[in-house]
Amino acid sequence: MANFRVLVSDPISEQGLASLLEAEEVTVDIRTDLTPDTLLQVIGSYDALLVRSQTKVTAEVIQAGVNLRAIGRAGVGVDNIDVTAATQRGVIVINAPDGNTISTCEHTFAMLLSLARKIPQAHGRLKAGDWDRKSFVGVELNGKTLGILGFGRIGSEVAKRALAFNMRVLAYDPFLTRERAEKLGVIMSSIEEIVEGADFITVHTPLIKETKHLLSSEQFARMKPGVRVLNCARGGIIDEAALVEAVQSGKVAGAALDVFEVEPATLANRLVQLDEVIITPHLGASTEEAQINVAIDVGRELLHILRDQSFKNAVNLPSLSDEAMRTISPYVTLAEKAGRLAASLATGSIQKIEMIYAGKLADKQTDPLTRSILKGLLGYHHGEEVNYVNAPFLAEQHRIRLTETKTSRHDLYADLLQVNVHTETSSVTIAGTLIADLGPRIVQIDDFKVDLAPEGTLLMTEHLDQPGMIGKVGTLLGGANVNIASMQVARRQVGGLALMILTVDKVLDADTLARIESIEGIHRVREVTI
Ligand SMILES: NC(=O)c1ccc[n+]([C@@H]2O[C@H](COP(=O)([O-])OP(=O)(O)OC[C@H]3O[C@@H](n4cnc5c(N)ncnc54)[C@H](O)[C@@H]3O)[C@@H](O)[C@H]2O)c1
Numbered sequence: 065m066a067n068f069r070v071l072v073s074d075p076i077s078e079q080g081l082a083s084l085l086e087a088e089e090v091t092v093d094i095r096t097d098l099t100p101d102t103l104l105q106v107i108g109s110y111d112a113l114l115v116r117s118q119t120k121v122t123a124e125v126i127q128a129g130v131n132l133r134a135i136g137r138a139g140v141g142v143d144n145i146d147v148t149a150a151t152q153r154g155v156i157v158i159n160a161p162d163g164n165t166i167s168t169c170e171h172t173f174a175m176l177l178s179l180a181r182k183i184p185q186a187h188g189r190l191k192a193g194d195w196d197r198k199s200f201v202g203v204e205l206n207g208k209t210l211g212i213l214g215f216g217r218i219g220s221e222v223a224k225r226a227l228a229f230n231m232r233v234l235a236y237d238p239f240l241t242r243e244r245a246e247k248l249g250v251i252m253s254s255i256e257e258i259v260e261g262a263d264f265i266t267v268h269t270p271l272i273k274e275t276k277h278l279l280s281s282e283q284f285a286r287m288k289p290g291v292r293v294l295n296c297a298r299g300g301i302i303d304e305a306a307l308v309e310a311v312q313s314g315k316v317a318g319a320a321l322d323v324f325e326v327e328p329a330t331l332a333n334r335l336v337q338l339d340e341v342i343i344t345p346h347l348g349a350s351t352e353e354a355q356i357n358v359a360i361d362v363g364r365e366l367l368h369i370l371r372d373q374s375f376k377n378a379v380n381l382p383s384l385s386d387e388a389m390r391t392i393s394p395y396v397t398l399a400e401k402a403g404r405l406a407a408s409l410a411t412g413s414i415q416k417i418e419m420i421y422a423g424k425l426a427d428k429q430t431d432p433l434t435r436s437i438l439k440g441l442l443g444y445h446h447g448e449e450v451n452y453v454n455a456p457f458l459a460e461q462h463r464i465r466l467t468e469t470k471t472s473r474h475d476l477y478a479d480l481l482q483v484n485v486h487t488e489t490s491s492v493t494i495a496g497t498l499i500a501d502l503g504p505r506i507v508q509i510d511d512f513k514v515d516l517a518p519e520g521t522l523l524m525t526e527h528l529d530q531p532g533m534i535g536k537v538g539t540l541l542g543g544a545n546v547n548i549a550s551m552q553v554a555r556r557q558v559g560g561l562a563l564m565i566l567t568v569d570k571v572l573d574a575d576t577l578a579r580i581e582s583i584e585g586i587h588r589v590r591e592v593t594i
């Protein structure tokens with residue numbers, strides 16, 4: 065049994081990780097004290113790395129992780145992981161997006177109420193022995209407008225609670241539809257409408273290029289005087305320098321922050337020092353429940369990856385519903401084998417790969433099939449280093465042009481997957497389908513119609529369609545003690561070029577291949593194990 069080594073480098077609930085800790089084939093090392101340098105030194109001996117938001121999984125760490133298959137994030141944000149570097153190396157990145165939604169939403173709501181009623185400030189004053197009832201007059205949430213930027217899992221949960229507090233909720237998210245907004249009782253708005261119309265603004269987007277400094281000086285200038293802002297998502301979505309100015313000028317009456325541009329935040333951050341700003345040290349997901357939930361999710365999915373079972377929540381792979389996964393998975397093997405077969409027949413450097421999905425396949429989510437075709441094709445030349453994660457990246461790196469065409473009808477088959485590979489000197493076509501009870505079948509090689517189970521070692525000859533050819537090859541193989549498991553022959557026209565495909569029980573040595581190639585009338589011999 066394989067022994068996988070998993071490194072846990074941030075505090076993650078051991079109760080939640082139970083399935084991983086108990087798995088016979090997995091050794092888990094929990095080392096939450098690693099410095100960046102020691103992480104670099106040890107990562108090479110691990111198959112997987114599990115982190116929260118502290119560990120910085122840089123390109124250097126990923127490079128040093130020569131055996132890494134997966135990086136798991138026990139939480140949502142993956143901005144501490146260089147996902148591009150992981151993708152290039154073919155390392156799967158997974159997260160646990162659902163487990164801390166409620167905790168973070170509740171934390172945001174706690175911050176909203178605390179901000180409105182100045183609870184942390186009043187608490188601090190009284191703890192210092194000062195019974196001050198004048199300095200902490202707050203505002204009600206009732207009847208106020210809350211603007212939510214980023215209406216995903218957390219944003220929409222915050223909205224539900226705000227509505228229960230009789231707030232008017234404006235929401236902006238590029239993926240929010242009017243129907244969903246209406247169903248949830250929120251007003252679909254633009255960023256401008258929120259900036260100009262809200263009494264409270266809370267951000268719940270990921271930190272990406274488009275959301276960096278989503279709220280900056282320009283937006284603060286257009287806000288209502290006395291607006292209050294919250295960030296329990298990621299430091300950097302609100303421009304901290306601009307927020308300091310807006311608070312100091314009185315434009316912003318207060319801010320609640322759980323996250324910071326530089327963490328850990330220290331007294332050097334001016335926001336930490338401002339009385340109007342209430343702060344927590346990135347505690348959104350810090351509840352017992354959330355920590356168990358995210359650990360269960362990431363532990364289970366990681367185990368699936370290590371066991372080569374299907375898994376969800378990959379950040380650098382397309383996400384498919386269970387239903388979509390079920391319908392597409394029978395074609396995955398066919399796609400990979402078609403790709404491998406095409407690579408074995410193509411000569412010269414590949415310039416372009418056309419992928420055509422016809423019939424029923426045209427309605428399906430075919431991205432996993434495209435990745436499988438590319439894995440088969442590029443893996444034929446580059447071996448194990450190619451996987452579903454990095455195959456499209458490697459194609460791009462080799463400047464191979466990729467096209468995908470879908471056509472809902474096919475004259476012969478209910479569904480057909482076709483790969484056309486163009487090199488600078490030639491083109492190869494492989495097409496295949498799924499046949500009930502038989503499974504994946506290759507039904508076309510170039511313009512030869514065939515019916516081939518894509519498995520085992522295939523010996524393919526292109527030869528003149530003339531008597532004796534099959535016998536000569538058969539005799540030669542017999543002499544080399546190679547058993548033939550199956551055979552088929554296709555031809556374009558009598559006396560023209562014919563294709564013979566033999567499934568043989570062992571890989572041929574170079575000498576036997578050369579002898580077959582030298583048989584008169586044989587134009588080309590190819591052997592491939594698929
Ligand atoms: N403070 C914490 O401890 C804590 C805990 C959990 C999550 N988070 C952070 O909260 C954020 C949201 O988490 P989630 O689970 O709701 O994620 P989510 O993916 O469900 O929602 C994010 C939403 O932001 C939207 N979005 C993307 N770009 C946008 C843009 N330019 N303008 C407006 N909306 C945009 C997306 O369409 C999506 O609906 C993430 O950054 C996550 O890391 C923080």
Ligand SMILES: O=C(O)[C@H](O)COP(=O)(O)O
Nearest residue numbers: 116117118139140141349
């Ligand atoms: O993105 C997240 O899930 C949160 O920021 C939680 O981060 P944490 O796991 O470090 O608490």
